[in-house]
Amino acid sequence: MTDAALSPTVASPANGATRADRMRAGLKRRRARETRFRLYGLLAIGVAVAFLLLLLGRIVEQGHTAFYAHTVTVPVYMDPARIDRSYPQGTNFELLVAEQQLARLGIADDEAGSKATAMRGLFSSELKFIAADQVKAQPDLIGRTVPISAPLSDDADLYFKGEISLDTPAEQRRLSDQQIAWLEGLQAEGRVKSHFNTALFTRGDSTEPELAGVLGAVIGSALMLLVTAVIAIPLGVGAALYLEEFAPRGRLTNLIEVNINNLAAVPSIIYGLLGLALFINWMHLPRASPLVGGLVLALMALPTIIIATRSSLKAVPPSIREAALAMGASKTQTVFQHTLPLAMPGVMTGAIISMAHALGETAPLLLIGMVSFVPGVPHGITEPTGALPSLVYIWENASERAFHERTAAAIIVLLAFMVVMNAAAVLLRRRFERRW
Structure with missing residues (x-):
């Protein structure tokens, strides 16, 4: 028993080789764990960057169209019989422009005035203020035909931005086929222009989307x-x-x-x-x-x-x-x-x-x-x-x-x-x- 207790247990070459193999295997596992940890870190960063790019891309995709807008320039006869010289703001310029556009296209309105209403829906309410300000600043415009430039309505603007399409069923869009045809006609005549939407940065909030700003x-x-x-x-x-x-x-x-x-x-x-x-x-x-x-x-x-x-x-x-x-x-x-x-x-x-x-x-x-x-x-x-x-x-x-x-x-x-x-x-x- 004494000889067995005193005999060495790791002195043989075989035992030494086994210990060295265990050390090499342990180092290999440690390096593998370190490599996996680095990969996990890179994966986490990649996932975070991907979600960030997805978020920013979605925001930019949806919001970049707000940075440009469309205006339409139409000739308007300042009818002396319908314009109040003392208070031009009281004139219904929207109806006046709509009726004149229908007359220019050779379209007769019905008794309910539905076609004039449809034509008015293509122009922003800003049109009446622009026209009234021009008449107030230059009263001699009354009785003459002058060009008026005004923003398109929000739906008409969305059509030119590709957000409203003829492929969509008519009951699922706010523009009728006739209104889209009128817009196409105005664009073919060169009356519709695209420009940077300065109103987005120079105006406050509004109930009209095309006039709303930040x-x-x-x-x-x-x-x-x-x-x-x-x-x-x-x-x-x-x-x-x-x-x-x-x-x-x-x-x-x-x-x-x-x-x-x-x-x-x-x-x-x-x-x-x-x-x-x-x-x-x-x-x-x-x-x-x-x-x-x-x-x-x-x-x-x-x-x-x-x-x-x-x-x-x-x-x-x-x-x-x-x-x-x-x-x-x-x-x-x-x-x-x-x-x-x-x-x-x-x-x-x-x-x-x-x-x-x-x-x-x-x-x-x-x-x-x-x-x-x-x-x-x-x-x-x-x-x-x-x-x-x-x-x-x-x-x-x-x-x-x-x-x-x-x-x-x-x-x-x-x-x-x-x-x-x-x-x-x-x-x-x-x-x-x-x-x-």
């Missing part, structure tokens, strides 16, 4: 972000400075930190309910105004700014603080003259990202009344207005088909805003960031 929503979003930045950034940075640099460590500080982290995960609709109860019902601030919207978004952005600022302050090496204090600087001088300037790239990045996140929020805005139809452009932070996210919600729920392409166009504008803000954050970080 200007009011863009200005409303900009005013809200201005209010949010003025309130949230100073408060957030100040709170982070106190908690990180001045607050004594204890249970109260730990409780505040935990609550701030929890507030960053609160659903945005809760902030909307808080804003409705606090700012509108209790403080009686104007409903659907950029002021209320900015206050609600500021409450939502505060936790993100505080967390980002504290992380940036922690990233500053302690040696900076120690050196400043050793040279005789006070705690306040150390924080505001050394620590905060060095942490500023991260602070600005967190602030901009929180603003970009606030720009895309919809639920809080719906609860404070920004889902209402507001046709004008706001001129102050207390006037009712819309915002880009709420405009997307309103247009997507509209019954007119032409609003759907404008919904995608508004999403593109919103994404462009967010890309610009995130790009600014990246550039600021790269410009001012220091490596330790």
Whole structure:
């Protein structure tokens, strides 16, 4: 038994070869696992990029047609018997143009006026305002035949964009065969022109899809972000400075930190309910105004700014603080003259990202009344207005088909805003960031 216990168990060449084989097999399995892990990572990135491209492609496919529109130019006889010289806006120019177009085509209207109504349906309601403004500016046009250029109606515009086709059964489209024939005739005469849709960026919301624009929503979003930045950034940075640099460590500080982290995960609709109860019902601030919207978004952005600022302050090496204090600087001088300037790239990045996140929020805005139809452009932070996210919600729920392409166009504008803000954050970080 003693000889057996003392005899070596791995001294033979066979045992050595077996151990080496096991080591090589283990290394091979480790390398295979590492290779699979890398492939899984590449697959995850590929799937994410594919879904992103699918989303962006679908939005661009649906919304690119909103960036161009069609206008029609028709000759109009300014009939003195039907135009009120003192008040041209009271003239029914739509019916006047429709009847003259039917007469030019040699088509007699019926007693119910259905053909004139069908012809009127090809022109936007903007036609009457354009004609009235021309007569008001030049009264001598009355009695003469002048060309009037006006947008086509939303359905006629969709036909030239290929969204309405003759192949579709007549009962499933809003343009009749006769109306499509009239449009083809106008196009053959060279009266229909395609152009960049400047109205999309120079007008506010409208009940007419061909006249609706995003200007009011863009200005409303900009005013809200201005209010949010003025309130949230100073408060957030100040709170982070106190908690990180001045607050004594204890249970109260730990409780505040935990609550701030929890507030960053609160659903945005809760902030909307808080804003409705606090700012509108209790403080009686104007409903659907950029002021209320900015206050609600500021409450939502505060936790993100505080967390980002504290992380940036922690990233500053302690040696900076120690050196400043050793040279005789006070705690306040150390924080505001050394620590905060060095942490500023991260602070600005967190602030901009929180603003970009606030720009895309919809639920809080719906609860404070920004889902209402507001046709004008706001001129102050207390006037009712819309915002880009709420405009997307309103247009997507509209019954007119032409609003759907404008919904995608508004999403593109919103994404462009967010890309610009995130790009600014990246550039600021790269410009001012220091490596330790």
